Amino acid sequence: MRIDLHTHSRASDGTQSPTELVHAAVAAGLDVLALTDHDSAEGWAEAASAADASGLRLVRGMEISTRHQGQGVHLLAYLPDATYPPLAAELERVLEGRRSRVPGMLAALRAAGVDLTEDDVDRVSGHSAASGRPHVADAMVAVGVVADRTEAFERWLSPGRPGYVDRYAAPLRETIRLVTEAGGVSVVAHAWGRRSDERPDAEAFAELAGLGLAGIEVDHQDHTPSARERLRAIARDLDLVVTGSSDHHGLGKVDHDLGCHTTAPEELERLLDLAAAASAASGRETPDVV
Ligand code: AMP
Numbered sequence: 104m105r106i107d108l109h110t111h112s113r114a115s116d117g118t119q120s121p122t123e124l125v126h127a128a129v130a131a132g133l134d135v136l137a138l139t140d141h142d143s144a145e146g147w148a149e150a151a152s153a154a155d156a157s158g159l160r161l162v163r164g165m166e167i168s169t170r171h172q173g174q175g176v177h178l179l180a181y182l183p184d185a186t187y188p189p190l191a192a193e194l195e196r197v198l199e200g201r202r203s204r205v206p207g208m209l210a211a212l213r214a215a216g217v218d219l220t221e222d223d224v225d226r227v228s229g230h231s232a233a234s235g236r237p238h239v240a241d242a243m244v245a246v247g248v249v250a251d252r253t254e255a256f257e258r259w260l261s262p263g264r265p266g267y268v269d270r271y272a273a274p275l276r277e278t279i280r281l282v283t284e285a286g287g288v289s290v291v292a293h294a295w296g297r298r299s300d301e302r303p304d305a306e307a308f309a310e311l312a313g314l315g316l317a318g319i320e321v322d323h324q325d326h327t328p329s330a331r332e333r334l335r336a337i338a339r340d341l342d343l344v345v346t347g348s349s350d351h352h353g354l355g356k357v358d359h360d361l362g363c364h365t366t367a368p369e370e371l372e373r374l375l376d377l378a379a380a381a382s383a384a385s386g387r388e389t390p391d392v393v
């Protein structure tokens with residue numbers, strides 16, 4: 104059984120519609136796919152009907168932008184009731200931060216000599232519920248400033264580059280609690296990806312586990328083999344679930360093909376059991392796993 108628990112569609116910053124993503128997952132030989140768009144459940148319904156029609160098992164999820172001890176942490180939330188009002192309100196705050204950042208980025212780019220309009224961004228972002236730097240990157244590609252998303256990030260959009268603007272992120276501890284109350288489970292995404300300081304460290308993970316964190320995404324392209332082994336050991340010590348996933352963004356991110364990392368079936372079962380327990384405790388219904 105092949106299980107990929109972290110993917111993006113055009114409902115955030117992937118380049119495929121939820122339907123196209125599901126079809127690509129089937130073609131890639133996956134049996135279980137989680138759709139985890141940034142900060143939004145917008146793609147769930149379309150993905151669920153496509154998955155239903157093609158016999159793929161869909162896990163409804165999202166990747167929430169949070170902050171912990173001054174650092175950005177992406178939190179994968181699986182099977183929460185996204186309509187739980189406190190969670191929905193927090194997601195709306197994050198989405199508003201994304202929306203209001205776009206004009207800020209355009210102003211910063213303009214000051215650095217790159218002329219882009221909101222229309223340029225809207226043309227490439229389509230109906231994305233969660234606008235982000237990848238959409239600004241795509242607009243820069245469309246007008247010919249850079250060759251691809253990677254170059255846009257490296258030259259313009261990463262922290263410290265001329266077009267970078269910060270945005271609101273949800274407090275991590277509080278978000279773990281909200282996800283549990285919404286009948287879901289949380290997993291820290293690419294915990295040590297793209298960073299060298301290896302935080303959250305073992306001690307921080309112990310605290311988060313005490314707050315209800317269910318797992319750590321260990322197998323991810325942004326982790327070195329040694330980081331994976333140490334994260335796996337931390338997860339084992341704390342009895343946290345270990346996941347592995349592609350973080351696929353369609354054509355938007357190279358070297359993140361569907362199924363390039365996968366999750367063991369028994370780890371998925373543990374996650375689903377924990378979600379069922381959270382749902383039973385809170386009375387919040389877990390959305391169907393088709
Ligand atoms: P944002 O959500 O606007 O802060 O943008 C973060 C998104 O940009 C994440 O989904 C990343 O996967 C993506 N991203 C970050 N760095 C790169 C890169 N070098 N090339 C393509 N996508 C990237």
Ligand code: ZN
Nearest residue numbers: 111116141352
């Ligand atoms: Zn993304």
Ligand code: FE
Nearest residue numbers: 166177292293
């Ligand atoms: Fe992420």
Ligand code: FE
Nearest residue numbers: 109111166350
């Ligand atoms: Fe992601």
